[in-house]
Amino acid sequence: xxxxxxxxxxxxxxxxxxxxxxxxxxxxxxxGDPSYYESNKWLRELTLLGGCGLIGYLGYYLNHKIRxxxxxxxxxxxxxxxxxxxxxxxxxxxxxxxxxxxVLSMDFWVDSKxxxxxKTNYSSQxxxxxxxxxxxxxxxxxxxxxxxxxxxxxxxxxxxxxx
Numbered sequence: 001x002x003x004x005x006x007x008x009x010x011x012x013x014x015x016x017x018x019x020x021x022x023x024x025x026x027x028x029x030x031x032g033d034p035s036y037y038e039s040n041k042w043l044r045e046l047t048l049l050g051g052c053g054l055i056g057y058l059g060y061y062l063n064h065k066i067r068x069x070x071x072x073x074x075x076x077x078x079x080x081x082x083x084x085x086x087x088x089x090x091x092x093x094x095x096x097x098x099x100x101x102x103v104l105s106m107d108f109w110v111d112s113k114x115x116x117x118x119k120t121n122y123s124s125q126x127x128x129x130x131x132x133x134x135x136x137x138x139x140x141x142x143x144x145x146x147x148x149x150x151x152x153x154x155x156x157x158x159x160x161x162x163x
Contacts, residue, residue, distance in 0.1 A: 007085035008062055012055055012095045019051030048103050052096040059085065059093025 003010065024037035024047075037043055068082040085092040 003087070004089070005085075005087045006083050006089075007092075009085050009087035009092055011058070012087045012092060015055050015058070016051055016095075016099060019047055019054070023047040023050075044107075048100065052100040054096075055099070056093050056096030059091060059096065063091055063093060 003013070005012075023043070027037045027040075027043060028034050062085045067084070070079040070081070071077065072079055087095060090098070
């Protein structure tokens with residue numbers, strides 16, 4: 001992929017990637033739980049706001065606070081400016097807002113699509129409802145199985161016949 005930037009615009013994906021990769025790794029290191037970041041939406045949202053805020057603030061600082069501007073001594077008119085810091089011709093500070101809107105809309109879409117499944121407690125619900133239309137099925141396979149029962153069966157130690 002071709003990346004086009006001016007000035008410090010190349011920092012946008014570096015900051016974004018650092019936030020999106022570094023915070024989950026840090027959360028896993030601090031808590032010892034590999035799924036802590038995925039299971040806590042507040043941490044994902046805080047990472048998003050922090051990354052977008054840092055990009056927006058740094059872009060504003062680079063493009064408006066420390067940008068070199070040549071002014072006419074007589075009229076005070078702006079004669080020239082140093083190049084703006086941008087990525088794909090979009091100013092650095094706008095990328096924070098763009099990423100915020102994109103990620104929040106994706107998060108909203110995923111939450112709305114799968115919200116009906118989140119309301120169910122899978123550990124106590126049967127994995128399937130078996131219709132007893134066929135004859136001669138074992139009693140063990142005829143009853144619905146919960147996720148807890150399935151995990152217990154899968155995690156039982158296997159007996160190996162050592163012949």
